[in-house]
Amino acid sequence: MAGIATAPEQLTSAPPRARRRLLSRVPFLIVGLYLLVAVLGPPLIGYDPVNTSLEDRLLPPGSETSTGGTAWFGTDGLGRDVLAQIVHGTRTSVLIGVSTVAISCLVGVVLGAVAGYFRSAVDAVLARVFDILLAFPAILLAIVIAGAFDRSVLLVVVALSATGWISFARVTRGVALSIRERPWVDAARVLGVPRRTILLRHVLPFTAGPVVALATLEFALVVLAEAGLSFLGIGLPASTVSWGQTIANGKEYLEPQWWISTLPGIALSLLIINVGILGDQLTARHRRGRTD
Structure with missing residues (x-):
């Protein structure tokens, strides 16, 4: 009917700003x-x-199984459904990513805020700790920790959190160093407000923007690192489904049975790419908010 535009026509006819949005x-x-x-x-x-x-x-992919069902994404070398492995691996990756980022964020924000606001010997000691831990590649330290103990979800979270908190601590420390010199913080200090209250009410709220933006980027790195550990066989146990394990199970069939490794790899790549883009958008939005 005349006068009614389809969805593609609306998208192409929309202003550039609307399309970007x-x-x-x-x-x-x-x-x-x-x-x-x-x-x-x-x-x-x-x-x-x-x-x-x-x-x-x-x-x-698309074959009928012996039970009468349909293997939409095919099966692996042991007859296990690849789609089910991707779905269950999604929960594993999200669970480990959220848990690791939450622990890293909690530890890093607390230490960074204390170091940036109180300065003195506390800041000097924590700054040296940051430098020492940054001297070790994060993934190598995670491999050492994961390989030294029995495989479990908790061990992977601990291994990835061992260095994940450093980024949060450095960002929070930088924000705290800047905020502690602001007039409202000086006014609260002159009025005799306890330092703990100043830190909680007047400093920490300003770390929310950069910390949230950093958390999205760290989530993508954690998911990728967990898949790497599981691919090497030192991450999660066999009873826990992981994208890294599924990809590793198909490395012997890369040419004839490409779907075993390719489809979980695509799922992993899509998540990491989009989380990374999301983190960049949040970072840009935070920077625009600071300049406005």
């Missing part, structure tokens, strides 16, 4: 979809990592 929301939608799959996917798609079906091994 629409495209900027794509990472939010994709990351939200991953979170939805992590929460609702595993209950809907059952999966037993120990149970194998050799009759269904190496089925291509």
Whole structure:
């Protein structure tokens, strides 16, 4: 009918600013979809990592299984459904990513705020600790910690948090050093407000913007590091589904059965890329807010 424009026509006819605003929301939608799959996917798609079906091994995507179902993403060398591994691996990655970032953020913000606001010997000691830990590559330290003990989800979180808190501490310290010289902080200090109250009410709230932006970037790095540890066989146990394990299971079939490693790799790449873009958008928004 005349006068009614389709969705593609509306998009192409929209002003450039409106198109940019629409495209900027794509990472939010994709990351939200991953979170939805992590929460609702595993209950809907059952999966037993120990149970194998050799009759269904190496089925291509869309094949019918021996039980009458459909392997939409194919099966691996042991007959396990690849789609179910991706769905359950999404929950594992999100769980480890959120847990690691939460622990790193808590430790880093507390230490960074204390070091930046109180200065003196506390700042000097923590600054030296930052320098010492930064001398060791984060992934190598995580490999050493993960390889020294039995594999578990808790161990992976601890190994990745061992150096993850440093970035949060440095960012928070920089913000605290700047905020402690502001007039309202000086006024509160003159009025006799306890230093703990000044730190909680007048300093820490200003760290929220940069910390949230950093948390999104750290989440992507944690997910990638966890997949790397599981790919090497020193991350999660076999009973816990991981994208890294699924990719490693298909490395022997890369040419004929490409879907075993390729599809989980695409899922991992999409999450990391969109979380990274989301982090860049939050960082740019924070910088614009500071200049306005």
